Amino acid sequence: MSASCKKYEKLLSLYLDARLDTSGRAEVDRHLATCEACRATIALLSGAAAALAAEGPAEPPPGLAARAARGALAAGSREARPSFIERWIRVAWPTAAAASVATALLLFFGLSAGNGNGQAGTSGDPVALIAQQSEPETDELVRSVLAMEEE
């Protein structure tokens, strides 16, 4: 196959199926007139196409459609398309549940910690409780750093 044949390789397939416009077909015809290798390829592929086409299109076995439809309807519990509310609940419900659990845990641990320290007045605010809990440690750290600087 020559270098110019490469250019026509894909066109030959379209040529066989008559999918080239007039100028494209004329161009391939001109090439075929001078190229024995491409003529041989076209002859081979035409022969094969004719042999395959002689079989005719495959037809489904008689009754296949009816059997397939009956089988599907009998076997399949159909997935109904969820309504907007159903889809919203599917997404919103787990999110709301997770948020509730997180809040409950935060409140529970916050209250426990607050009661343990004997501190009143912040039991309703877990964030304040956590802040209070960490303050002595922070103060101690600041004091030790300042002491080191003085040394």
Place this chain on the structure above:
Amino acid sequence: MRSDDVDSHLEELTSRAQQGDPQAFTALVEETTAVAYRVALRTVGEPADAEDVVQEAYIRAWRSLSRLRDSGAVVGWICGIVRHVSLDRLRQRKRRRTEPFEETRAGELAEGLFGGPVPDPARAAEAAQTSALLHSLVGEIKEKYRVVLLLREVDGMTYEEIAEALSIPVGTVESRLHRARRQLAKKLQLVLRAQEKEAA
């Protein structure tokens, strides 16, 4: 390509089937079985397997029809399920595509294809043998190219119909067909050379 009337008829059947109408689904199956069967057969190769594949595909289609968003794309969607089930079947079977090509049979194939000296009384049998041999050569072509080639050459489907069935652009049909034919031409050239060697 199908007419607009047929397309809108399929769309309507699909919409009704999506609402759970069993009669519409049955009609939809009737309308699409031929192309579904061809795609299955060209992928798995055996008629009995293709039949099983089609039945399994419609079970899946009925179950998940509600997920199809574009009712106008129902043919490609069903054929997509068919392809999926077919490829599963091929993987399960781990079947080799073809038996190895025997060089001694090359001459028979070439004679059948190119009008060699085949005795008349045996012509029908020879033709069947030629077809089997040709299929064995086609069977050696990579699956995605082979399916397009067979849908085109044997089933006579247009590029647009193949594109729709396989959910690929027409340009991809062109290039796959070109590759399939290039491979087939090389194999046929080997056959011819073998024939020449035998004759010499």
